[in-house]
Amino acid sequence: MNDSGPPHPHQDDTGAKLGMWLFLYTEVLLFGGLFILYAVYLQRYPREFAAAAGELNLALGTANTVILLTGSLLVALSVSAIGRGNCGPAQGLLWGGAATGVLFLANKYIEWSAEIGHGIYPGSPALAQRPPGENVFFGLYYITLGLHGLHVLIGSILLAVMAVMTANGSIRRDRFVVLENSGLYWHLVDLVWIFIFPLYYLLL
Amino acid sequence: MTQPTTANAASRGFLTEGGKYPGLLGWIFSTDHKRIGLLYMYSVLAFFLVGVTLGVIIRLELIAPGETIVSAQTYNALFTVHGVIMIFLFIIPGFPAIFGNLFLPIHIGANDVAFPRLNLFSWWLYMAAAALILISLFTGGGPPDTGWTFYVPFSAQTTTNVPLAAFGAFVLGFSSILTGINFVTTVHRLRAPGVYWGRLTLFVWSLYATAWVQILATPMLAITLVLLILERLLGAGLFDPGSGGDPIMFQHLFWIYSHPAVYIMVLPAMGIVSDIIPVFARKPVFGYWAIAFSSIGIASAGSLVWGHHMFVSGMSDMAILVFSLLTFIVAIPSAVKVFNWVATLYKGSISLDPPMLFALTFIFLFSIGGLTGLILGSAATDVHVHDTNFVVGHFHYVMFGGTGFAFFGAMHYWFPKIYGRMYHKKVATLAWGIMFTGFNILYFSMMILGLRGMPRRYYDYLPEYTDLNRVATVGSWILVAGLLLMFVNLIRGARHGAEAGGNPWGGLTLEWTLPSPPPAENFATIPVVDHGPYDYDRVSPPHE
Numbered sequence: 001m002n003d004s005g006p007p008h009p010h011q012d013d014t015g016a017k018l019g020m021w022l023f024l025y026t027e028v029l030l031f032g033g034l035f036i037l038y039a040v041y042l043q044r045y046p047r048e049f050a051a052a053a054g055e056l057n058l059a060l061g062t063a064n065t066v067i068l069l070t071g072s073l074l075v076a077l078s079v080s081a082i083g084r085g086n087c088g089p090a091q092g093l094l095w096g097g098a099a100t101g102v103l104f105l106a107n108k109y110i111e112w113s114a115e116i117g118h119g120i121y122p123g124s125p126a127l128a129q130r131p132p133g134e135n136v137f138f139g140l141y142y143i144t145l146g147l148h149g150l151h152v153l154i155g156s157i158l159l160a161v162m163a164v165m166t167a168n169g170s171i172r173r174d175r176f177v178v179l180e181n182s183g184l185y186w187h188l189v190d191l192v193w194i195f196i197f198p199l200y201y202l203l204l
Numbered sequence: 205m206t207q208p209t210t211a212n213a214a215s216r217g218f219l220t221e222g223g224k225y226p227g228l229l230g231w232i233f234s235t236d237h238k239r240i241g242l243l244y245m246y247s248v249l250a251f252f253l254v255g256v257t258l259g260v261i262i263r264l265e266l267i268a269p270g271e272t273i274v275s276a277q278t279y280n281a282l283f284t285v286h287g288v289i290m291i292f293l294f295i296i297p298g299f300p301a302i303f304g305n306l307f308l309p310i311h312i313g314a315n316d317v318a319f320p321r322l323n324l325f326s327w328w329l330y331m332a333a334a335a336l337i338l339i340s341l342f343t344g345g346g347p348p349d350t351g352w353t354f355y356v357p358f359s360a361q362t363t364t365n366v367p368l369a370a371f372g373a374f375v376l377g378f379s380s381i382l383t384g385i386n387f388v389t390t391v392h393r394l395r396a397p398g399v400y401w402g403r404l405t406l407f408v409w410s411l412y413a414t415a416w417v418q419i420l421a422t423p424m425l426a427i428t429l430v431l432l433i434l435e436r437l438l439g440a441g442l443f444d445p446g447s448g449g450d451p452i453m454f455q456h457l458f459w460i461y462s463h464p465a466v467y468i469m470v471l472p473a474m475g476i477v478s479d480i481i482p483v484f485a486r487k488p489v490f491g492y493w494a495i496a497f498s499s500i501g502i503a504s505a506g507s508l509v510w511g512h513h514m515f516v517s518g519m520s521d522m523a524i525l526v527f528s529l530l531t532f533i534v535a536i537p538s539a540v541k542v543f544n545w546v547a548t549l550y551k552g553s554i555s556l557d558p559p560m561l562f563a564l565t566f567i568f569l570f571s572i573g574g575l576t577g578l579i580l581g582s583a584a585t586d587v588h589v590h591d592t593n594f595v596v597g598h599f600h601y602v603m604f605g606g607t608g609f610a611f612f613g614a615m616h617y618w619f620p621k622i623y624g625r626m627y628h629k630k631v632a633t634l635a636w637g638i639m640f641t642g643f644n645i646l647y648f649s650m651m652i653l654g655l656r657g658m659p660r661r662y663y664d665y666l667p668e669y670t671d672l673n674r675v676a677t678v679g680s681w682i683l684v685a686g687l688l689l690m691f692v693n694l695i696r697g698a699r700h701g702a703e704a705g706g707n708p709w710g711g712l713t714l715e716w717t718l719p720s721p722p723p724a725e726n727f728a729t730i731p732v733v734d735h736g737p738y739d740y741d742r743v744s745p746p747h748e
Contacts, residue, residue: 131448
């Protein structure tokens with residue numbers, strides 16, 4: 001980023017990005033609380049965690065990982081497209097990014113419907129019959145992935161707003177820090193998933 | 205200096221100019237950091253007075269054993285709401301949101317914070333959260349009765365309106381985080397030419413350290429409260445031993461935020477004390493870098509000591525040992541500050557104006573609070589006094605005697621700058637004396653009661669505790685009398701006080717180069733600063 005000659009006297013792109021990074025720290029720590037619980041309870045119930053994790057749908061989880069990574073790629077490409085002044089392609093890439101979020105949530109809907117259909121949801125009678133460790137695993141699973149899903153939803157809406165702003169010219173070659181910050185947010189959503197996916201689907 | 209020392213009679217600076225809209229709308233939709241600071245001040249002080257009232261009722265109930273004026277359930281609600289209001293609505297936003305907003309940009313020679321609209325949004329979040337908390341008192345199962353700490357399992361089971369109150373605290377956390385982000389960015393990006401890091405005021409240093417704690421610790425409270433709310437809504441059982449959860453984990457998560465939070469409360473207070481003392485001793489501050497870095501030291505070490513709240517909750521002895529040791533380490537940077545303040549006073553030309561009296565009181569009361577904190581930080585003694593009135597007394601010495609008195613000191617210090625008028629100094633000194641007396645009678649009695657074994661949060665007690673409880677209750681009346689006198693004096697001063705001039709105390713920091721009250725746009729041209737904030741040996745104060 002060059003700092004020379006901002007088009008508006010109060011525009012401070014470096015400052016805006018610094019603020020965004022600070023906000024992202026808070027998001028990391030928000031999920032950090034849940035990862036602490038995961039670590040403690042995994043240490044307490046390793047066998048139950050492994051048994052419960054085996055019931056998750058690995059295929060859907062993998063598909064969602066690919067979808068989110070693709071979304072991050074599209075958003076990164078849109079930022080560099082704007083940087084070169086290609087607003088048309090950038091707009092398309094942003095709509096694509098927003099679509100990956102929707103796709104992710106649709107997948108999650110299918111995944112959760114099946115699990116809830118089997119009677120597995122927080123506080124369910126079926127879970128109460130199972131060992132306490134499995135109940136804790138699924139409780140954490142729903143809360144962590146639910147919170148992440150909420151972030152995916154917010155991120156998708158943000159990307160759609162960015163696409164509209166690109167279309168009406170509010171985001172331009174010389175003024176796109178808001179797009180960069182939305183992109184950072186989207187990458188964070190991705191990053192959190194990169195930790196969630198192995199912890200819940202793969203490692204155990 | 206050719207600027208006028210006082211804004212001309214028709215215009216009273218930012219108090220009358222600025223804002224797109226007329227009247228009240230010009231305040232609640234203003235992005236001017238000074239107006240936002242005052243919005244915070246009026247709303248925070250309103251809640252403070254509510255909290256004081258609840259505290260006085262608590263003390264009144266304790267004037268005699270048995271049920272005196274309220275039932276046990278009402279008493280539980282009283283101390284819970286007293287705590288929630290005082291912690292979340294008064295003392296956490298108090299310093300950063302009020303005085304940080306008012307003076308941080310001016311101290312670094314900027315015209316506003318980095319994100320003015322976000323700043324206004326923080327205030328709106330604060331008000332929305334306050335509304336939620338107030339609604340929680342009158343809806344659902346009635347006011348929460350868990351204590352401000354919302355400990356499970358009780359908070360997951362009680363029929364009172366815990367979820368809404370917890371959600372209110374969650375939204376307040378959001379407001380606090382946004383203020384922190386704003387301040388860190390402001391300090392990094394908007395310092396005027398010549399205001400390099402070594403020329404930041406110590407108040408700004410302390411706000412900077414505080415802002416980092418706000419950013420890094422508050423999310424932990426957010427997730428804890430979300431988990432508590434979900435526990436009640438979904439019953440996932442993450443903290444329920446019957447379902448495989450562990451209530452101790454709630455305490456860990458809660459204190460990972462809430463212990464650093466006490467440094468959000470006290471660090472800026474230490475900052476203003478560091479700023480007041482050199483002005484009223486007419487000396488450069490002793491050990492600038494030691495004070496600046498001790499703020500950072502307290503912020504970082506203080507983030508690692510949360511376990512000392514849980515010595516009797518069921519942790520391993522190893523964990524207790526480590527947390528106890530780390531707790532003692534926090535005492536070092538705190539003591540560094542105290543010694544540096546005292547060294548600044550040495551051979552100074554001291555004038556005991558009201559702000560200085562409050563600052564000196566901070567040192568005295570905070571030292572008592574800090575030393576009694578060591579009794580609690582050492583595991584062996586903590587076992588005996590845990591959950592007694594001793595803890596309550598200690599906490600009020602640190603928070604009220606420390607932060608509270610520094611807050612009043614800041615009010616008296618910056619009052620002439622904010623309103624352009626001076627309060628009655630003798631009345632202010634009298635109010636200080638009454639508060640100081642009442643304070644010590646009230647809270648020292650509580651510490652003795654605690655050492656004798658009286659538990660906290662009980663509305664009843666054994667007859668042998670009667671005498672000291674009476675003394676404490678009388679102390680609360682004296683304290684409140686002093687508070688009322690102080691507020692009446694300040695309100696009178698704001699309306700009818702004599703013109704204060706630009707620099708009544710002879711300060712060297714940038715706000716004293718501006719007229720009182722400061723104009724809507726702080727600096728017509730961004731200043732170039734060529735001296736440090738405490739260089740009394742090199743420069744003479746403006747407008748003197």
